[in-house]
Amino acid sequence: METKWRSSLLLAEDKPVLLTKEPLSLGTAIQYVSRSDRGAIVTFSGTVREREGNRKIQSISYEAYEDMAVKRMKRIVGLAEKDWDVSVAIQHCLGLVPVQEASLVVACAGAHRQEAFEACQFVVDSIKREVPIWKVGFEWV
C-alpha cells in the first residue's frame, strides 16, 4: 500500500495531470506548480459530502473514460496556462473515495493572485463541464 502511494506521488511530481486510485495529495500539486517567479498559488479541493440527497453515505465510486479524460484535462491545463500565464496541476480520484476525502485537487500558480484565482475557477469549471468522469455508485451508511 505504502509503495503504491509513493509511486503515485512520484507520478504526480512530473505530470500536470493525474488520474489515480490512490489518495490525492494537495502538497504534491503545490510542489508541481511552485516556481520562483510565482507569487500566488490558489488551490481547490473537491471533497466527498456525507449526504447524497437525503441519505448518508460512506463513499462515492468514480469511473472515467481514462484516455479521453487525461486528454481533456491536459487541454484545460494548456488553455489556462496560455490565457492566464499560470502553472496548473490537476489530480482526480478513481474508484472509492470516502466522505471528507478529496476527489479532485487543482493547484494554479501565477505571478499574482488575480490570475491564479481566475485560472483556478476556469480549470475547476472546465473539469466539471467537459471531462468524462462519473460518480457511479454510493456506499450507504
Next chain:
Amino acid sequence: MIEDDGFVRFLFFAQSADGMRTREMILPFSERRPLSQILQSDPRFSWVQERQNYLKVSINQEFADFETEVQGGDEVAILPPFSGG
C-alpha cells in the same frame, strides 16, 4: 482508434454501460455514414437512440455529435452527463 479499420469499437460508461448492459461492442464496418444511421439500423442501440438528447458522444476521444460520420477503425464512446469533481 482501433487498428483494424474493418471494425468500429463502441464504448459505454457509467449509466450508458448500465443501460446497454455492456462496456464495449465491436461492430463490422461497412460504409462511412453518420452515427445516427448506425444506431437506427441496429436494435441493440435502442437505449442510446431513445436518449440522444441527453447523451454526449465522442469519436476517437474528441467530442462529436450524432450526425458525425463514422469510419472504420473509429472508437465511438457514448457518454452520459459528467459528474466528476
